[in-house]
Amino acid sequence: LSGSRCHPQVVPGVDSATRQLCFEWGPAEMLVCETLFGGRGGCRHAPPWATIGQPLENDWATMGTPLGNWAGEKRPSSSSVFVVRKDQDVYVQTLRKLFNESHGIFIGLQRSEEELTGKSRKAQLVQVSKNYRSVIRACMEDMHQAAVSARDPALHNQYSTQVSILSAMELIWNLCEILFVEAAVAGPLLIRLLDWVRLHVCDVNNMVREVLSSENPSKHELFWNVVDVFVLQGRMDEARHLLSKEASANPASMNMCRVLDDLMKKMPVPSLGNMQTLTEMELKWQHWHEECQRYLQDGTFASNSHMESICKVLLGDENAILEKKELLTTWYHFLVTRLLYSHPTVKPMELPIFIYHVCYLPPQSSMDLFLRGESSAEPLDIILMAAFEFEIHQVIKECSIALSNWWFVAHLTDLLDHCKLLQSHNLYFGSNMREFLLLEYASGLFSHHSLWQLGVDYFDHCPEYGRVYLELHIERIPLNTEQKALKVLRICEQRQMHEQVRSICKIMAMKALRNNRLGSALSWSIRAKDAAFATLISDRFLKDYCEKGCFSDLDLIDNLGPSMLLSDRLTFLGKYREFHRLYGEKRFSEAAKLLLMLMTAHIAPCSFWMTLLTDALPLLEQKEVIFSAEQTYELMRCLEDLTAGKSDKQKFQDDDVETMKVEMLRLALARNLARVIVKEGTLEGS
Numbered sequence: 277l278s279g280s281r282c283h284p285q286v287v288p289g290v291d292s293a294t295r296q297l298c299f300e301w302g303p304a305e306m307l308v309c310e311t312l313f314g315g316r317g318g319c320r321h322a323p324p325w326a327t328i329g330q331p332l333e334n335d336w337a338t339m340g341t342p343l344g345n346w347a348g349e350k351r352p353s354s355s356s357v358f359v360v361r362k363d364q365d366v367y368v369q370t371l372r373k374l375f376n377e378s379h380g381i382f383i384g385l386q387r388s389e390e391e392l393t394g395k396s397r398k399a400q401l402v403q404v405s406k407n408y409r410s411v412i413r414a415c416m417e418d419m420h421q422a423a424v425s426a427r428d429p430a431l432h433n434q435y436s437t438q439v440s441i442l443s444a445m446e447l448i449w450n451l452c453e454i455l456f457v458e459a460a461v462a463g464p465l466l467i468r469l470l471d472w473v474r475l476h477v478c479d480v481n482n483m484v485r486e487v488l489s490s491e492n493p494s495k496h497e498l499f500w501n502v503v504d505v506f507v508l509q510g511r512m513d514e515a516r517h518l519l520s521k522e523a524s525a526n527p528a529s530m531n532m533c534r535v536l537d538d539l540m541k542k543m544p545v546p547s548l549g550n551m552q553t554l555t556e557m558e559l560k561w562q563h564w565h566e567e568c569q570r571y572l573q574d575g576t577f578a579s580n581s582h583m584e585s586i587c588k589v590l591l592g593d594e595n596a597i598l599e600k601k602e603l604l605t606t607w608y609h610f611l612v613t614r615l616l617y618s619h620p621t622v623k624p625m626e627l628p629i630f631i632y633h634v635c636y637l638p639p640q641s642s643m644d645l646f647l648r649g650e651s652s653a654e655p656l657d658i659i660l661m662a663a664f665e666f667e668i669h670q671v672i673k674e675c676s677i678a679l680s681n682w683w684f685v686a687h688l689t690d691l692l693d694h695c696k697l698l699q700s701h702n703l704y705f706g707s708n709m710r711e712f713l714l715l716e717y718a719s720g721l722f723s724h725h726s727l728w729q730l731g732v733d734y735f736d737h738c739p740e741y742g743r744v745y746l747e748l749h750i751e752r753i754p755l756n757t758e759q760k761a762l763k764v765l766r767i768c769e770q771r772q773m774h775e776q777v778r779s780i781c782k783i784m785a786m787k788a789l790r791n792n793r794l795g796s797a798l799s800w801s802i803r804a805k806d807a808a809f810a811t812l813i814s815d816r817f818l819k820d821y822c823e824k825g826c827f828s829d830l831d832l833i834d835n836l837g838p839s840m841l842l843s844d845r846l847t848f849l850g851k852y853r854e855f856h857r858l859y860g861e862k863r864f865s866e867a868a869k870l871l872l873m874l875m876t877a878h879i880a881p882c883s884f885w886m887t888l889l890t891d892a893l894p895l896l897e898q899k900e901v902i903f904s905a906e907q908t909y910e911l912m913r914c915l916e917d918l919t920a921g922k923s924d925k926q927k928f929q930d931d932d933v934e935t936m937k938v939e940m941l942r943l944a945l946a947r948n949l950a951r952v953i954v955k956e957g958t959l960e961g962s
Contacts, residue, residue: 281653287358287360287919290310290358291431294825295310295384296310297309297311299360302938303502305359305360305723306316306359306360307358308357308360309357309358315573320413339588343858346383365680365681366720367724368438370419370435370438371419372416373418374411374415376730377414378408378687381408382687382690382734383733384404385404385691386737388404391494397421398457401457402458405449405454405691407455412445412446412449414445416439416442419435419442420439422435423436435620439681440760441680443476445679447476447656447660448659448660449688451472451664452663454468454469454472455624455663455664456663456692456695457692457695460624461624462621462623463557464548465624466546466615466622467545467546467548468619469531469822470616473509473612473613474509474511477509477604477605477606477609480501480502480505480605482542483501483505493521493525494518494522494525495525495867499522501603501747502518502584504589506608507540508600508613509609509789510724512541512545513544515540516537519536519537523537529579532576532579532580533583534589535571535576535577536586539568539587539590543564543590544560544564546620546686546836554621557620557621562623563652568587568591569591572587572591580771592618594614597613598645604646604787605646606646607634607643607645607657611631611664612629613636614630624666627665627666628664630664631661631665642777655677658674662674668692670712672685681720682716682717682720683717686713686714686716686734689713690710690714693707693708698710708740709740711740711741711843714734714738715741715742717734718738718745718749719731722749722753728753729763731749732750735749736771746773747775750764750768751779761762761780761783765780765803767780777803777804778804778806781801781803781806782800782801782806784796784800784811785801785804785809787812789812794813794816794820795828795829795832797813798814798846798906801813802839802842802846807843809841810842810845811844814845814846814848814849815845817829817833818845818884821887822887827856833850836850848874848879848880848881848884849877851873851879852874852880852888855867855871855874855891859891859894865902867895868895869907871895872907873905875888875889875910875914876910882918886918889918892911892941893944896944896948898948901948901952903952904952905953905956908949908952912945915942
């Protein structure tokens with residue numbers, strides 16, 4: 277498997293052999309830069325995603341000194357800071373289908389009926405597994421098309437590598453489905469393994485097509501290779517069809533073809549719908565095996581080496597099967613073929629014995645013949661061997677190390693956990709394996725600008741640490757637009773994450789205020805229930821009113837409702853706007869009462885008193901008397917309090933406009949008081 281976590285990450289333009297690199301971890305990426313310190317041998321810092329208790333030995337091996345360990349006067353020798361992501365696959369566009377569609381399958385599994393038991397529950401879980409595999413295959417086909425259409429060689433290689441990885445993932449998942457999810461029993465087990473081999477071993481398909489499409493297939497140089505392929509994969513009907521062509525084209529071999537055809541036809545093979553017992557199956561197979569042995573010993577096929585070799589394969593002769601290793605291509609194909617012709621009723625618990633025979637038995641194991649000169653098995657081989665040995669945790673561990681992202685192990689582990697196969701395994705640091713892997717996968721999704729939304733649901737289904745992780749990650753989402761902020765906010769509100777709600781609202785309020793969008797800033801501060809910030813923005817509204825003579829965002833201010841009680845200044849803003857509305861509707865008496873209340877209740881800032889008194893001037897000059905004598909006295913007191921509160925120096929600095937306002941107010945108040953006294957006296961006399 278390529279894309280391994282064990283491979284070192286090369287940072288372009290940095291010579292880690294001569295200089296140490298300093299780094300700082302982030303939630304989903306790492307900042308790296310070069311230092312003036314010389315290289316140190318043997319310094320290894322395994323990343324925090326060193327998997328399942330085993331540190332990675334090569335990854336980031338040259339990165340020796342964290343930022344926190346700097347000392348002295350040394351400074352970085354380069355102005356470049358590199359960003360190294362740990363889950364680069366989330367940025368591959370063609371893998372988006374894998375992440376998006378598997379998310380729906382995952383959520384469906386969490387919500388599935390846990391009450392189902394026995395065959396119903398198993399059938400449900402097998403279907404979920406097949407759904408995951410169909411997504412992998414669909415993604416693999418898309419990636420293959422992208423590789424075919426890619427003109428850039430580097431891009432073509434990248435896509436081809438991803439196709440290989442996805443193919444290996446489906447191969448592993450399919451085997452785990454057979455052995456762990458479906459838990460196929462003796463008989464059906466071999467049928468499933470044959471289907472598994474046929475689906476994933478397709479190197480010989482081109483050869484089969486070439487022979488079958490020729491004018492005279494039996495004369496084709498690869499004819500017997502194709503017959504061998506069909507026999508090795510247990511495709512007896514297709515092998516018999518080809519043998520009939522050989523019998524027609526070569527009358528001398530007709531008798532041998534008839535005998536071999538009869539043996540293939542009689543071969544007992546387990547079937548899913550067959551009601552026969554294993555004992556009956558083994559008895560039939562033993563009789564058939566003896567018949568094959570008799571024909572071979574009688575020399576029936578002595579004159580045709582191809583048919584003789586096929587008869588030996590039918591007898592399960594290991595050497596005869598290994599002679600065709602070029603057609604088998606893999607050790608696990610050899611294993612399934614060997615089981616088909618020597619132990620067709622193999623039980624799951626017996627598989628580790630055959631794995632030992634194939635992979636470990638000295639002096640030279642059969643597996644060594646398929647490694648093509650490699651000194652050790654590839655990661656894929658190690659994973660498949662662990663699966664055949666029913667070492668579930670070893671499968672998960674090896675996949676975590678070998679694969680380039682957490683998608684595979686997170687979803688496979690979750691499925692196996694629903695199969696009740698991981699209940700006894702807890703990690704030493706407190707979480708269980710399922711939750712640990714889901715947390716890592718979801719954390720990687722949060723580094724993407726849109727896939728983070730999928731990560732939320734994965735955190736939701738991690739009962740122990742999911743909420744903590746979600747709180748930490750959601751605070752780091754860049755709130756580039758209000759639409760995105762509202763989306764994040766809705767997620768937090770649905771989960772009663774009050775601190776995060778306040779934090780998001782404060783951030784958005786500050787951004788809006790910096791852009792002089794006062795209405796948006798006020799709306800966010802109200803949503804955050806931040807009284808201090810609401811007061812600050814209310815002051816900005818009042819300042820703008822003083823400068824421009826009108827309010828902006830009237831719709832918001834007019835519909836504050838109970839929200840205006842968040843702070844005194846916001847209450848004043850709302851009530852002051854209500855005063856203007858009443859005045860505009862010519863409801864002068866109500867407007868006057870409200871204006872006086874704003875001043876006497878001391879919720880208006882002192883700096884705004886002159887503006888309020890100035891607003892009273894038009895009401896004082898109305899033809900109809902608006903303010904009563906008592907109200908007029910209150911206004912006079914407020915005016916005197918305002919002027920008396922200023923020092924002589926302040927009075928001296930007041931411009932002529934302010935002085936003129938005060939004189940006009942005094943005159944208007946005196947005139948209004950005279951009119952009120954006359955009016956009230958007249959009323960009393962009458």
